[in-house]
Amino acid sequence: MLMQLKKITKVFGTDIAEVRALKGIDLEVDAGAFTAVSGPSGSGKSTLLNIIGLLDDATSGEYYFDGEKIDNSNEQHINHLRAFDLGFIFQDFNLLPVLTAQENVEMSALSSISNAQERKAQAQHFLEQVGLEDKMNAFPNQLSGGQQQRVSVARSLMGESKLILADEPTANLDSENTLKLIELMRKLNQDLGTAFLFSTHDERLLAKVNNTIKLLDGEIV
Amino acid sequence: MIGKWFKIAWRNVVRNKRRSMVAIWTVAIISGSIILAHGYINFTFWGLTRMIVQGGTGNMQIVDNRMINEFETELLEFGLSKKMADDTVKKLESNKDVRRVMQRVLFTGIVSKDDSISTVFRATGIESSKEVRLQQGNSAGAFVKGKMFKDTEKNPFQVILAVDLAKKLSVDVGGEVVLLANTVEGGINAIDATVTGIYDTGIPITNQLALKVPIELAHQLLLTDKTSSIVVQLRDIEATRTVLPKVNNLLKGSVMSARPWYDIKPYFKAVETIYYSIFTVMGVIIMVVALLSVANVMGNTVNERVPEIGTLRAFGIKKWQLRLNFIFEGLIIGFIGAVLGAILGLGLALVLNQSGIMMPPPPGRTTAYPLLILPTMGTAFWVLAMMSVLGVVASYLPINKILKKKVVEQLNHT
Numbered sequence: 001m002l003m004q005l006k007k008i009t010k011v012f013g014t015d016i017a018e019v020r021a022l023k024g025i026d027l028e029v030d031a032g033a034f035t036a037v038s039g040p041s042g043s044g045k046s047t048l049l050n051i052i053g054l055l056d057d058a059t060s061g062e063y064y065f066d067g068e069k070i071d072n073s074n075e076q077h078i079n080h081l082r083a084f085d086l087g088f089i090f091q092d093f094n095l096l097p098v099l100t101a102q103e104n105v106e107m108s109a110l111s112s113i114s115n116a117q118e119r120k121a122q123a124q125h126f127l128e129q130v131g132l133e134d135k136m137n138a139f140p141n142q143l144s145g146g147q148q149q150r151v152s153v154a155r156s157l158m159g160e161s162k163l164i165l166a167d168e169p170t171a172n173l174d175s176e177n178t179l180k181l182i183e184l185m186r187k188l189n190q191d192l193g194t195a196f197l198f199s200t201h202d203e204r205l206l207a208k209v210n211n212t213i214k215l216l217d218g219e220i221v
Numbered sequence: 222m223i224g225k226w227f228k229i230a231w232r233n234v235v236r237n238k239r240r241s242m243v244a245i246w247t248v249a250i251i252s253g254s255i256i257l258a259h260g261y262i263n264f265t266f267w268g269l270t271r272m273i274v275q276g277g278t279g280n281m282q283i284v285d286n287r288m289i290n291e292f293e294t295e296l297l298e299f300g301l302s303k304k305m306a307d308d309t310v311k312k313l314e315s316n317k318d319v320r321r322v323m324q325r326v327l328f329t330g331i332v333s334k335d336d337s338i339s340t341v342f343r344a345t346g347i348e349s350s351k352e353v354r355l356q357q358g359n360s361a362g363a364f365v366k367g368k369m370f371k372d373t374e375k376n377p378f379q380v381i382l383a384v385d386l387a388k389k390l391s392v393d394v395g396g397e398v399v400l401l402a403n404t405v406e407g408g409i410n411a412i413d414a415t416v417t418g419i420y421d422t423g424i425p426i427t428n429q430l431a432l433k434v435p436i437e438l439a440h441q442l443l444l445t446d447k448t449s450s451i452v453v454q455l456r457d458i459e460a461t462r463t464v465l466p467k468v469n470n471l472l473k474g475s476v477m478s479a480r481p482w483y484d485i486k487p488y489f490k491a492v493e494t495i496y497y498s499i500f501t502v503m504g505v506i507i508m509v510v511a512l513l514s515v516a517n518v519m520g521n522t523v524n525e526r527v528p529e530i531g532t533l534r535a536f537g538i539k540k541w542q543l544r545l546n547f548i549f550e551g552l553i554i555g556f557i558g559a560v561l562g563a564i565l566g567l568g569l570a571l572v573l574n575q576s577g578i579m580m581p582p583p584p585g586r587t588t589a590y591p592l593l594i595l596p597t598m599g600t601a602f603w604v605l606a607m608m609s610v611l612g613v614v615a616s617y618l619p620i621n622k623i624l625k626k627k628v629v630e631q632l633n634h635t
Contacts, residue, residue: 099232110225
């Protein structure tokens with residue numbers, strides 16, 4: 001098992017304005033899984049992914065990654081996990097506008113791969129894998145939305161991440177690019193054995209996964 | 222890796238051209254102003270030094286030691302004997318740092334014209350040929366009419382009067398006056414002298430009292446060959462502090478010592494303190510304004526890129542690396558701004574120095590002076606260093622604040 005959550009809760013606000021976004025979530029994700037989190041808006045999908053990605057703290061509960069209990073107060077360890085084991089694909093791509101496609105991909109491995117040549121080679125390899133070998137020196141504003149998201153996918157793979165988290169990765173893409181991205185993620189999952197966990201409403205994406213977690217009002221149903 | 226962060230910082234500065242230019246020009250204008258202001262203060266002290274040294278004080282004066290802490294109760298009581306003064310002049314004239322050495326006699330008395338108008342005077346007996354050269358290029362002490370004494374060994378009975386004293390006596394060049402003074406033995410002596418010139422001391426009160434006579438006349442009038450002081454002028458006007466110990470070393474074992482011009486004219490130090498206090502206060506205010514301006518720009522830059530910061534944090538980029546990135550941006554803005562400011566300040570100084578603008582006479586003075594800005598490379602480097610530090614501080618504050626937020630808050634920042 002790659003990742004396990006036990007009785008995870010997340011409460012926003014205090015007292016009167018308190019919102020219970022997650023209500024005791026138990027979840028396990030295996031290495032190499034291709035898992036979707038679905039549910040209506042406000043069901044807690046993004047909150048769940050943020051907690052799994054160590055971008056946010058849970059209010060209570062336990063989190064294990066690779067069998068190790070995560071302590072959110074240990075910033076050094078959290079940073080190490082983000083750098084080496086976790087990858088992210090964002091809905092808005094979140095590419096740095098001043099960096100080329102290759103530099104954006106390289107950047108994500110700045111902490112995990114200290115050798116610049118190795119970093120560059122890996123970035124080029126993953127950009128080739130996502131079909132952007134001819135766009136390595138293009139800046140984000142010179143790329144289409146679909147191409148930007150593929151750069152984002154290549155970026156998430158750097159450092160040979162074990163788990164890639166994607167929050168609504170197809171939300172800003174048209175149908176054609178959505179299908180291409182789904183195929184790409186599925187292929188990478190099968191070829192590299194990297195686990196993917198993503199939130200989505202997209203039925204086409206849900207049809208491709210081997211496991212779907214349905215969330216409603218902060219609970220798995 | 223540091224180079225990578227610098228490259229990103231540089232690209233971000235270039236990316237936000239308009240905003241970066243606002244910050245760079247703010248720093249440039251402030252840097253240029255500091256360089257100009259310091260250049261003007263520098264000129265003020267440069268001018269004041271020359272006004273004092275060339276205005277008659279010299280770089281230093283040699284006097285009897287008692288003159289420093291005591292008061293004379295009798296005329297020339299602490300005066301230097303002729304032998305002592307001549308030997309000292311000879312010794313000093315052979316020193317390579319010394320340009321010229323002059324003996325002076327100071328005394329007071331009453332001057333009158335045609336037995337009808339009389340008034341008090343404060344006289345200096347001088348070695349005229351040397352004194353003329355001491356005051357070359359100095360507007361204070363300039364002749365309004367007539368000229369310096371001539372052939373004083375043959376005819377010592379000459380006098381030059383300060384402009385208001387001449388007016389008071391209604392005497393012009395070529396006119397005759399009678400100088401009446403106490404002798405060193407306590408008697409009274411009088412000598413007729415011809416007015417050869419009228420000069421402006423630059424100080425209103427002194428213009429009513431001052432006159433100069435050849436030292437030979439002073440000795441005849443006072444019935445003595447003593448000297449009040451020996452004025453030393455150095456080849457390098459700025460070398461007083463380094464040459465003073467050497468001169469005092471030469472005088473070791475005698476009853477004399479050398480006093481530098483800044484001790485003889487203590488107001489210089491007071492003026493220096495006031496000017497630098499004002500400059501420091503102004504400097505601090507200007508720097509705070511600069512800091513706030515650049516911090517505002519850097520604040521906007523950081524604010525606009527909070528999701529980028531969150532993204533990088535999500536990929537395990539450390540906080541110190543992100544700090545470094547923004548610090549480089551501040552550094553680039555501060556450095557480029559300061560370089561532009563230095564060019565601006567030095568260029569403006571050049572233009573102002575060529576413009577021939579005359580400044581009004583300072584308080585207590587009668588002569589105007591040309592505006593000069595004397596910026597120094599030292600100030601330019603200091604400004605460069607300060608503005609670079611300022612850029613660093615201005616960028617550190619906002620990025621540090623943002624880095625305290627959770628990554629999820631950074632990613633969702635709008």
